[in-house]
Amino acid sequence: MELRHLRYFVAVAEELSFTRAAARLRMAQPPLSQQIAKLEAEIGIRLLDRTSRSVQLTPAGSALLDEARRLLARADEVRRVAQNVGTDRGGALRIGCVASGFSGVLLHLLPGFRTHHPEVLPLVYEMEAAPQCHALIRGDIDIGFSRVSQQIPGVRVIPILSEPLMAALPAGHPLAERRRVPLVRLAGEAFVMFPRNAAPDAFDTITSACAAAGFSPDIAYEASNDHALISMVACGLGISIVPESTSNMTLPGIVYRHLARPAPTTSMAIALPAADPAPQALQMLRLAQDSYAGRA
Known part of the structure; x- marks a missing residue:
């Protein structure tokens, strides 16, 4: 299977028209139809239902579309990394980061990192804590930002920042009128949280704080990432x-309120492979430690 065949297929699947896809690809329609037919023959299954008036994806075509987009994005990334190395620009830094890190540490660190190391190409992936650790061990990423507090075999964990936890509330919630919310006032509320297997430290920090306040959170919904979580709220x-x-992530209908003192805290940590971390990852670690000195 050739990447160009996948590019042709994605164009037809997105346009649902061979004519429009051919114009988008700047090629004639008959060769495009032939290449799609060749791809279907190679895979051994029909990807598109064609009539004289319409083009529709088959179930197999719909499944392939998502995978083809991912493969093409990965191919483009490989090309960018190769070009970066080939022009002596210092290679790439593959960064895994929890969503709250995008609105926190990365928001502050990446501009400075790019200023100090313009030769390095940052490639950033949103990942929860557990997938990050697996990716570091496999060598799929070079550095991770997540809320992991314990050392993990094969991974070195370095806390860099401690920050308070806050209440995220629907805008019309009665407690939204308060400047600070006593944690115990959240007892009996329906909670939206991450599943423990995706973010064990974050889950345990929140449930332990609730237990210290005398209640166990009623988890009504589980979210796959921060964007889904705040949308549900x-x-x-x-x-x-x-x-x-x-709280830097805002949507209509959500408000954030500080918890009453003493507010529980959570830590952001950097994770590196225990053996032979990439030089670019060590550069990012040093920048983070300098930027957040004394705040871990």
Whole structure:
């Protein structure tokens, strides 16, 4: 299977028209039809239902479309990395980061990193804590930013920043009128949280804080990432407890309130492969330690 065949297929699948796809690809329509037919023959299954008036994806075509987009994006990334290395620009730094890190540490660190190391190409992937650790061990990423507090075999964990937890509330919630929310007032509320297997440290930090306040959170919904979590809260499905950096992510219908003192805290840590971390990853670690000195 050739990448160009996947590019042709994605164009037809997105346009649902061989004519429009051919114009987009700047090629004639008959060769495009032949290449799609060749791809179907190679795979051994029909990807498109064609009539004289319409083109529709088959179930197999719909499944292939998502995978083809991912493969093409990865191919483009490989090309960019190769070009970066080939022009002596210092290679790439593959970064895994939890969503709250995008609105927190990376928001502050990446501009400075690019200023100090313009020869390095940052490639950033949103990942929760557990997938990050697996990716570091496999060598799929060079550095991770997540809320991991314990050392993990094959991974070196370095805390860099401690930040308070906050209440995330629907805008019309009665507690939204308060400047600070006592944690115990969240007892009996429907919670939106991450599943423990995706973010064990974040889950345990929140449930332990609730236990110290005398209750166990009623987890009504689980979210796959921060964007889904705050969207559920904004829709009024429940409340949540989030790191302060998450409050930089705003949506209509959601408000953030500090928890009453002493507020529980959560830590952001950098994770590196235990053996032979990439030089670019060590550069990022040093920048983070300098930027957040004394705040871990």
